[in-house]
Amino acid sequence: MTSVSAPEARSGLGATYRTDLWWGKPLATFLGLSAFIIYSTWAAFQAEHYSFGAYLSPFYSPELFGDSPHAWFGPKPGWWPGFMPWSPAFLILWAPAGFRLTCYYYRGAYYKAFWADPPACAVSESRKSYWGEHSLPLILQNLHRYMLYVALLFIVFLSYDVWAALWFVDTPGADPVFGIGVGTLVLLLNVILLGGYTLGCHSFRHIVGGFMNRFSHAPVRFKAYSCVSCLNRKHQLFAWMSLFWVGFSDIYVRLCSMGTWTDWRIL
Secondary structure, eight states, X not given: OOXXXXXXXXXXXXXXXXXXXXXXXXXXXXXXXXXXXXXXXXXXXXXXXXXXXTEEXXXXXXXXXXXXXXXXXXXXXXXXXXXXXXXXXXXXXXXXXHHHHTOHHHHHHHHHHHHOSSSSTTOOOSOOSOOTTSSTTGGGGGGHHHHHHHHHHHHHHHHHHHHHTTEEOSSTTSOOEEOOBHHHXXXXXXXXXXXXXXXXXXXXXXXXXXXXXXXXXXXXXXXXXXXXXXXXXXXXXXXHHHHHHHHHHHHHHHHHHXXXXXXXXXX
């Protein structure tokens, strides 16, 4: 029998025997996530043009304190430190950001794209040992299962925003009338994509039935587990589509508020 010896492993960051464009995917991930982080940070600091009539940007929902009609408890609270910049988004963005930051898919994505840990399969990294996620700051990744409960609550808030986006006040002081605008559909699709991403979460899959040994005794749980597993198989797709669309939803509301875009009434 003829034996074939494997080539010696190469060492050093980026060393590999691969001849394909292995760096394409991590580069695209780096550019995509960087663009979203830059835009979302900028949008959060604006504290204006985040609502337009019945529409509220998902970056600011729920608006606990603020100047728009959507604010739950009135304008900027007096207890907010005067030396700190103010935006209603500062009070709530930690929740969706924490959920995505600790997501199992996003971990693998930004570990490769930002830390080159490793940059791709069969591509060398500079680190010689595996540290895992057993100490600060990476041990905080284990909070993902708890951030899931908060993310599920935000789906409820955003769903209510879609309901609110069905009622328009065409004349000041008049009663709201039912209608559907392009913005209504934008916010609706945002909830659908975020719901697909959140409900397809690996932690949610485990909660629904991942710890069970026999599904024959729990047919309802098995059906729910199958549905979540179906979404989980598309978790990467939902992760990117929901990320893009939540950013576009903010852009749509912002440009309508600025008068740059016209929100067409469909019904």
